[in-house]
Amino acid sequence: MNAHDLDARHLLCPLPVIRTQDAVKNLAPGAILRVHCTDPGAIHDIPAWCRIHGHEVLDIQQEGRDIRITLRVGSD
Protein backbone atom coordinates (compact mmCIF):
# COMPACT_ATOMS: atom_id res chain seq x y z
CA MET A 1 0.00 0.00 0.00
CA ASN A 2 1.31 3.45 -0.88
CA ALA A 3 2.11 5.68 2.05
CA HIS A 4 0.69 9.18 2.31
CA ASP A 5 2.98 12.02 3.34
CA LEU A 6 2.10 14.97 5.55
CA ASP A 7 4.43 17.95 5.80
CA ALA A 8 4.15 19.40 9.32
CA ARG A 9 7.69 20.78 9.41
CA HIS A 10 8.24 24.13 11.14
CA LEU A 11 4.90 23.82 12.91
CA LEU A 12 4.88 23.82 16.69
CA CYS A 13 2.75 21.49 18.77
CA PRO A 14 -0.13 20.99 18.82
CA LEU A 15 -0.35 21.97 15.14
CA PRO A 16 1.41 18.78 13.90
CA VAL A 17 -1.17 16.76 15.88
CA ILE A 18 -4.04 18.82 14.43
CA ARG A 19 -2.71 18.36 10.88
CA THR A 20 -2.31 14.61 11.53
CA GLN A 21 -5.87 14.44 12.88
CA ASP A 22 -7.17 16.25 9.78
CA ALA A 23 -5.19 14.01 7.41
CA VAL A 24 -6.33 10.78 9.09
CA LYS A 25 -10.00 11.84 8.74
CA ASN A 26 -9.60 11.47 4.97
CA LEU A 27 -7.79 8.12 5.01
CA ALA A 28 -9.23 4.61 5.00
CA PRO A 29 -8.50 2.12 7.80
CA GLY A 30 -5.14 0.46 7.19
CA ALA A 31 -3.72 3.42 5.26
CA ILE A 32 -0.15 4.43 6.08
CA LEU A 33 0.65 8.06 6.88
CA ARG A 34 4.15 9.49 7.22
CA VAL A 35 4.21 12.72 9.19
CA HIS A 36 7.28 14.91 8.68
CA CYS A 37 7.85 17.39 11.49
CA THR A 38 10.52 19.36 13.34
CA ASP A 39 8.97 20.07 16.77
CA PRO A 40 10.42 17.54 19.23
CA GLY A 41 7.11 17.68 21.13
CA ALA A 42 5.54 15.77 18.22
CA ILE A 43 7.53 12.66 19.19
CA HIS A 44 5.38 12.47 22.31
CA ASP A 45 2.16 14.09 21.17
CA ILE A 46 1.47 12.23 17.91
CA PRO A 47 1.95 8.76 19.46
CA ALA A 48 -0.26 9.83 22.41
CA TRP A 49 -2.94 10.98 19.97
CA CYS A 50 -2.61 7.68 18.07
CA ARG A 51 -3.00 5.60 21.24
CA ILE A 52 -6.16 7.52 22.18
CA HIS A 53 -7.73 7.10 18.75
CA GLY A 54 -6.66 3.54 18.02
CA HIS A 55 -4.04 4.20 15.34
CA GLU A 56 -0.74 2.33 15.32
CA VAL A 57 2.64 4.05 15.30
CA LEU A 58 4.89 1.90 13.11
CA ASP A 59 8.11 3.88 13.23
CA ILE A 60 9.73 7.06 14.52
CA GLN A 61 12.89 8.30 12.84
CA GLN A 62 14.89 11.34 13.84
CA GLU A 63 17.78 12.80 11.86
CA GLY A 64 19.02 16.06 13.27
CA ARG A 65 15.97 18.30 13.59
CA ASP A 66 13.89 16.28 11.11
CA ILE A 67 11.43 13.81 12.59
CA ARG A 68 9.39 11.27 10.64
CA ILE A 69 6.55 9.42 12.33
CA THR A 70 4.88 6.61 10.39
CA LEU A 71 1.46 5.42 11.47
CA ARG A 72 -1.23 3.01 10.31
CA VAL A 73 -4.79 4.31 10.46
CA GLY A 74 -7.02 2.29 12.80
CA SER A 75 -10.38 0.81 12.00
CA ASP A 76 -12.60 3.34 13.78
Add this chain to the structure above:
Amino acid sequence: MLAAKVIQEQGIHVEGINFYTGFCVEGHTHAIRRKDRARPKRNNALWVAEQLGIRLHIVDVIEEYKQVLTDPKHGYGANLNPCLDCKIFMVRKAYEWIREHGFDFIITGEVIGQRPKSQRADTLPVVAKESGAGDLLLRPLCAKNLPPTRPEREGWVDREKLYDFSGRTRKPQMALAARFGIRDYAQPAGGCCFLTDPQYSRKLADLWQARGTRAYELDDILLLKVGRHIRPAPHFKLIVGREEGENNFLEGYRKRFLHLRTRSHPGPLVLVDGTPGEADIELAARIAARYSQGRTAPEVEVEVVPREGEPRRLRVPPLPPHELPESWVI
Protein backbone atom coordinates in the same frame (compact mmCIF):
# COMPACT_ATOMS: atom_id res chain seq x y z
CA MET B 1 -10.15 15.98 34.17
CA LEU B 2 -12.24 15.66 37.36
CA ALA B 3 -15.46 16.80 35.72
CA ALA B 4 -15.01 14.20 32.98
CA LYS B 5 -14.23 11.50 35.55
CA VAL B 6 -17.34 12.36 37.59
CA ILE B 7 -19.52 11.92 34.51
CA GLN B 8 -17.69 8.80 33.35
CA GLU B 9 -18.38 7.29 36.78
CA GLN B 10 -22.08 7.49 35.93
CA GLY B 11 -21.48 5.23 32.93
CA ILE B 12 -21.73 8.08 30.40
CA HIS B 13 -19.55 8.17 27.27
CA VAL B 14 -17.33 11.26 27.35
CA GLU B 15 -15.03 12.70 24.67
CA GLY B 16 -12.77 15.72 25.08
CA ILE B 17 -12.42 18.85 22.99
CA ASN B 18 -9.34 21.04 23.23
CA PHE B 19 -9.30 24.38 21.42
CA TYR B 20 -6.01 25.71 20.10
CA THR B 21 -5.96 29.52 19.96
CA GLY B 22 -2.22 30.06 19.41
CA PHE B 23 -1.82 31.51 22.89
CA CYS B 24 -1.49 28.20 24.74
CA VAL B 25 1.62 28.11 26.90
CA GLU B 26 2.38 24.44 26.60
CA GLY B 27 3.22 23.10 23.21
CA HIS B 28 5.37 25.72 21.64
CA THR B 29 7.39 26.86 24.53
CA HIS B 30 8.94 23.54 25.43
CA ALA B 31 10.11 23.11 21.85
CA ILE B 32 11.93 26.41 21.62
CA ARG B 33 14.15 27.13 24.58
CA ARG B 34 17.02 24.81 25.27
CA LYS B 35 16.56 25.16 29.02
CA ASP B 36 12.99 23.87 28.69
CA ARG B 37 13.99 20.76 26.80
CA ALA B 38 14.48 18.81 30.02
CA ARG B 39 10.81 19.36 30.93
CA PRO B 40 8.33 16.60 30.19
CA LYS B 41 7.17 17.15 26.62
CA ARG B 42 3.60 16.19 27.09
CA ASN B 43 0.55 17.94 25.83
CA ASN B 44 -1.58 18.07 28.97
CA ALA B 45 -4.89 17.68 27.17
CA LEU B 46 -3.67 14.54 25.38
CA TRP B 47 -2.16 13.22 28.58
CA VAL B 48 -5.40 13.75 30.52
CA ALA B 49 -7.43 12.09 27.77
CA GLU B 50 -5.14 9.09 27.87
CA GLN B 51 -5.42 8.83 31.66
CA LEU B 52 -9.21 8.93 31.39
CA GLY B 53 -9.33 6.57 28.42
CA ILE B 54 -11.29 9.04 26.31
CA ARG B 55 -10.86 10.42 22.82
CA LEU B 56 -9.62 13.97 22.46
CA HIS B 57 -10.37 16.25 19.54
CA ILE B 58 -7.99 19.18 19.13
CA VAL B 59 -9.64 21.99 17.23
CA ASP B 60 -7.74 24.79 15.50
CA VAL B 61 -9.60 28.04 16.27
CA ILE B 62 -6.71 30.41 15.52
CA GLU B 63 -8.59 32.42 12.88
CA GLU B 64 -11.93 32.64 14.67
CA TYR B 65 -10.25 33.53 17.95
CA LYS B 66 -8.89 36.80 16.54
CA GLN B 67 -12.30 38.43 16.86
CA VAL B 68 -12.55 37.29 20.50
CA LEU B 69 -9.19 38.84 21.37
CA THR B 70 -9.35 42.03 19.38
CA ASP B 71 -12.93 43.00 20.25
CA PRO B 72 -14.06 41.32 23.48
CA LYS B 73 -17.63 42.31 24.37
CA HIS B 74 -16.95 41.78 28.08
CA GLY B 75 -13.50 43.38 28.08
CA TYR B 76 -10.13 42.21 29.31
CA GLY B 77 -8.91 40.94 32.67
CA ALA B 78 -5.76 42.25 34.35
CA ASN B 79 -3.83 41.86 31.08
CA LEU B 80 -5.03 41.25 27.51
CA ASN B 81 -6.95 38.18 28.65
CA PRO B 82 -10.55 38.25 27.43
CA CYS B 83 -11.48 35.36 29.77
CA LEU B 84 -15.26 35.66 29.75
CA ASP B 85 -15.52 36.14 25.98
CA CYS B 86 -13.04 33.29 25.56
CA LYS B 87 -15.14 30.96 27.69
CA ILE B 88 -18.33 31.91 25.83
CA PHE B 89 -16.57 31.36 22.49
CA MET B 90 -15.25 27.93 23.47
CA VAL B 91 -18.57 26.72 24.87
CA ARG B 92 -20.24 27.99 21.67
CA LYS B 93 -17.74 26.00 19.59
CA ALA B 94 -18.31 22.95 21.79
CA TYR B 95 -22.06 23.34 21.33
CA GLU B 96 -21.61 23.41 17.55
CA TRP B 97 -19.37 20.35 17.82
CA ILE B 98 -21.79 18.23 19.85
CA ARG B 99 -24.60 18.98 17.40
CA GLU B 100 -22.42 17.95 14.45
CA HIS B 101 -21.25 14.77 16.15
CA GLY B 102 -24.43 13.58 17.84
CA PHE B 103 -23.56 14.20 21.48
CA ASP B 104 -26.18 15.18 24.05
CA PHE B 105 -24.62 17.79 26.33
CA ILE B 106 -21.45 19.63 27.32
CA ILE B 107 -19.54 19.43 30.58
CA THR B 108 -16.86 21.80 31.81
CA GLY B 109 -14.74 21.80 34.94
CA GLU B 110 -15.86 25.27 36.00
CA VAL B 111 -16.43 26.00 39.68
CA ILE B 112 -18.31 29.02 41.03
CA GLY B 113 -15.89 31.58 42.43
CA GLN B 114 -12.79 29.78 41.17
CA ARG B 115 -11.66 32.48 38.76
CA PRO B 116 -12.16 36.21 39.24
CA LYS B 117 -13.71 36.96 35.85
CA SER B 118 -15.07 33.95 34.02
CA GLN B 119 -16.17 31.72 36.91
CA ARG B 120 -18.28 33.95 39.14
CA ALA B 121 -21.87 33.29 40.18
CA ASP B 122 -22.99 36.12 37.91
CA THR B 123 -20.88 35.12 34.89
CA LEU B 124 -21.57 31.35 34.72
CA PRO B 125 -25.13 31.97 33.46
CA VAL B 126 -23.75 34.48 30.94
CA VAL B 127 -21.52 31.75 29.47
CA ALA B 128 -24.48 29.35 29.18
CA LYS B 129 -26.74 31.98 27.63
CA GLU B 130 -24.40 33.77 25.23
CA SER B 131 -22.77 30.56 23.98
CA GLY B 132 -26.19 29.25 22.96
CA ALA B 133 -25.62 26.04 24.93
CA GLY B 134 -28.21 27.10 27.56
CA ASP B 135 -29.16 24.28 29.88
CA LEU B 136 -27.17 21.71 27.90
CA LEU B 137 -24.10 23.05 29.70
CA LEU B 138 -23.47 21.05 32.88
CA ARG B 139 -20.77 21.86 35.45
CA PRO B 140 -20.46 18.61 37.40
CA LEU B 141 -18.14 20.04 40.07
CA CYS B 142 -20.52 22.80 41.18
CA ALA B 143 -23.85 21.63 39.73
CA LYS B 144 -25.51 21.45 43.14
CA ASN B 145 -24.99 25.20 43.54
CA LEU B 146 -26.78 25.88 40.27
CA PRO B 147 -30.31 25.27 38.97
CA PRO B 148 -30.75 21.76 37.47
CA THR B 149 -29.77 21.57 33.82
CA ARG B 150 -31.56 19.52 31.21
CA PRO B 151 -29.25 16.47 31.59
CA GLU B 152 -30.20 16.44 35.30
CA ARG B 153 -33.90 17.09 34.79
CA GLU B 154 -34.19 14.40 32.12
CA GLY B 155 -32.35 11.90 34.31
CA TRP B 156 -29.45 11.44 31.88
CA VAL B 157 -27.23 12.37 34.83
CA ASP B 158 -27.84 11.69 38.52
CA ARG B 159 -27.68 15.13 40.17
CA GLU B 160 -27.13 13.53 43.56
CA LYS B 161 -23.78 12.25 42.36
CA LEU B 162 -22.60 15.71 41.32
CA TYR B 163 -20.77 18.22 43.54
CA ASP B 164 -21.20 21.60 45.21
CA PHE B 165 -17.67 22.98 45.11
CA SER B 166 -17.21 26.74 45.27
CA GLY B 167 -14.53 29.35 45.84
CA ARG B 168 -10.86 29.62 45.07
CA THR B 169 -9.68 26.73 47.21
CA ARG B 170 -8.81 23.60 45.31
CA LYS B 171 -8.76 21.33 48.34
CA PRO B 172 -12.11 19.63 47.55
CA GLN B 173 -10.93 18.95 43.99
CA MET B 174 -7.66 17.54 45.27
CA ALA B 175 -9.54 15.33 47.76
CA LEU B 176 -11.83 14.09 44.97
CA ALA B 177 -8.82 13.44 42.74
CA ALA B 178 -7.28 11.37 45.54
CA ARG B 179 -10.56 9.41 45.87
CA PHE B 180 -10.39 8.63 42.15
CA GLY B 181 -6.74 7.60 42.55
CA ILE B 182 -5.57 10.52 40.40
CA ARG B 183 -2.17 11.60 41.73
CA ASP B 184 -0.70 13.50 38.80
CA TYR B 185 -2.50 16.37 37.12
CA ALA B 186 -1.73 19.56 35.25
CA GLN B 187 -0.98 22.70 37.25
CA PRO B 188 -4.48 23.63 38.38
CA ALA B 189 -4.36 27.43 38.62
CA GLY B 190 -4.40 29.26 35.27
CA GLY B 191 -1.02 29.90 33.71
CA CYS B 192 -1.89 27.99 30.56
CA CYS B 193 -2.58 31.08 28.44
CA PHE B 194 0.01 33.66 27.39
CA LEU B 195 -2.64 36.37 27.47
CA THR B 196 -2.67 36.27 31.28
CA ASP B 197 1.08 37.02 31.28
CA PRO B 198 1.80 40.75 31.82
CA GLN B 199 5.03 40.71 29.80
CA TYR B 200 3.42 38.91 26.87
CA SER B 201 0.43 41.27 26.95
CA ARG B 202 2.80 44.25 26.88
CA LYS B 203 4.47 42.88 23.76
CA LEU B 204 1.13 42.28 22.08
CA ALA B 205 -0.09 45.79 22.95
CA ASP B 206 3.19 47.19 21.56
CA LEU B 207 2.72 45.23 18.32
CA TRP B 208 -0.81 46.56 17.89
CA GLN B 209 0.27 50.11 18.65
CA ALA B 210 3.23 49.99 16.25
CA ARG B 211 1.03 48.68 13.43
CA GLY B 212 -1.89 50.95 14.17
CA THR B 213 -4.23 47.96 14.01
CA ARG B 214 -5.17 45.04 16.21
CA ALA B 215 -4.80 42.58 13.36
CA TYR B 216 -2.34 39.72 13.86
CA GLU B 217 -1.24 36.47 12.27
CA LEU B 218 -0.17 33.27 14.02
CA ASP B 219 3.49 34.00 13.28
CA ASP B 220 3.20 37.38 15.01
CA ILE B 221 1.95 35.87 18.23
CA LEU B 222 4.49 33.03 18.12
CA LEU B 223 7.34 35.52 17.71
CA LEU B 224 6.15 37.41 20.79
CA LYS B 225 6.98 34.30 22.82
CA VAL B 226 10.59 34.24 21.72
CA GLY B 227 13.63 36.40 22.40
CA ARG B 228 14.22 39.86 23.82
CA HIS B 229 12.00 42.44 22.14
CA ILE B 230 13.66 45.84 21.98
CA ARG B 231 11.99 48.88 20.43
CA PRO B 232 14.38 51.83 20.13
CA ALA B 233 11.85 53.83 18.08
CA PRO B 234 8.21 53.48 17.04
CA HIS B 235 9.11 52.47 13.49
CA PHE B 236 11.32 49.45 14.25
CA LYS B 237 11.83 46.69 16.77
CA LEU B 238 14.53 44.07 17.30
CA ILE B 239 13.92 40.45 18.27
CA VAL B 240 17.14 39.14 19.82
CA GLY B 241 17.55 35.38 20.33
CA ARG B 242 18.55 34.64 23.93
CA GLU B 243 20.06 31.22 23.39
CA GLU B 244 20.63 28.51 20.81
CA GLY B 245 17.08 27.15 20.87
CA GLU B 246 15.60 30.60 20.26
CA ASN B 247 18.17 31.37 17.55
CA ASN B 248 17.19 28.14 15.79
CA PHE B 249 13.52 29.09 16.02
CA LEU B 250 14.19 32.62 14.70
CA GLU B 251 16.22 31.12 11.80
CA GLY B 252 12.93 29.94 10.34
CA TYR B 253 11.77 33.58 10.07
CA ARG B 254 14.98 35.23 8.91
CA LYS B 255 13.98 35.51 5.25
CA ARG B 256 10.95 37.60 6.16
CA PHE B 257 12.96 40.21 8.07
CA LEU B 258 16.10 42.26 7.71
CA HIS B 259 18.36 40.35 10.08
CA LEU B 260 21.75 40.62 11.70
CA ARG B 261 24.35 38.21 12.93
CA THR B 262 27.64 38.89 14.67
CA ARG B 263 30.50 37.44 12.62
CA SER B 264 33.67 38.22 14.59
CA HIS B 265 32.21 36.76 17.81
CA PRO B 266 29.51 34.19 18.61
CA GLY B 267 26.23 35.98 19.18
CA PRO B 268 22.48 36.01 18.67
CA LEU B 269 20.42 36.11 15.53
CA VAL B 270 18.56 39.44 15.49
CA LEU B 271 15.44 40.06 13.42
CA VAL B 272 14.48 43.66 12.67
CA ASP B 273 10.76 44.30 12.32
CA GLY B 274 9.61 47.59 10.82
CA THR B 275 11.18 50.19 8.54
CA PRO B 276 14.62 51.06 9.94
CA GLY B 277 16.79 53.71 8.29
CA GLU B 278 20.57 53.51 7.92
CA ALA B 279 21.29 54.96 11.38
CA ASP B 280 18.75 52.56 12.88
CA ILE B 281 20.51 49.60 11.26
CA GLU B 282 23.80 50.71 12.74
CA LEU B 283 22.14 50.99 16.17
CA ALA B 284 20.65 47.52 15.68
CA ALA B 285 24.15 46.20 14.86
CA ARG B 286 25.51 47.77 18.05
CA ILE B 287 22.72 46.13 20.06
CA ALA B 288 23.43 42.76 18.39
CA ALA B 289 27.10 43.25 19.34
CA ARG B 290 26.09 44.10 22.91
CA TYR B 291 24.41 40.69 23.27
CA SER B 292 27.29 38.81 21.63
CA GLN B 293 30.38 37.35 23.24
CA GLY B 294 32.21 40.42 21.95
CA ARG B 295 30.28 42.74 24.26
CA THR B 296 33.53 43.98 25.90
CA ALA B 297 35.53 44.12 22.65
CA PRO B 298 36.23 47.55 21.09
CA GLU B 299 34.56 46.48 17.84
CA VAL B 300 32.40 43.63 16.60
CA GLU B 301 31.79 42.70 12.97
CA VAL B 302 28.09 42.32 12.22
CA GLU B 303 26.56 40.96 9.04
CA VAL B 304 23.44 42.80 7.89
CA VAL B 305 21.19 40.77 5.60
CA PRO B 306 18.37 42.74 3.98
CA ARG B 307 15.16 41.03 2.90
CA GLU B 308 16.23 41.66 -0.67
CA GLY B 309 19.70 42.46 -1.93
CA GLU B 310 23.22 41.57 -0.91
CA PRO B 311 24.43 41.13 2.68
CA ARG B 312 27.04 43.56 3.93
CA ARG B 313 29.23 43.84 7.01
CA LEU B 314 29.58 46.62 9.57
CA ARG B 315 32.24 47.03 12.24
CA VAL B 316 30.62 48.64 15.28
CA PRO B 317 31.38 49.19 18.96
CA PRO B 318 28.95 47.22 21.15
CA LEU B 319 26.28 49.44 22.71
CA PRO B 320 27.15 49.94 26.39
CA PRO B 321 24.37 48.76 28.74
CA HIS B 322 23.72 52.31 30.02
CA GLU B 323 22.93 53.45 26.46
CA LEU B 324 20.17 50.85 26.16
CA PRO B 325 17.34 52.35 28.22
CA GLU B 326 14.97 50.00 30.01
CA SER B 327 12.09 51.73 28.23
CA TRP B 328 13.27 50.15 24.95
CA VAL B 329 12.84 46.63 26.33
CA ILE B 330 9.25 45.55 25.84
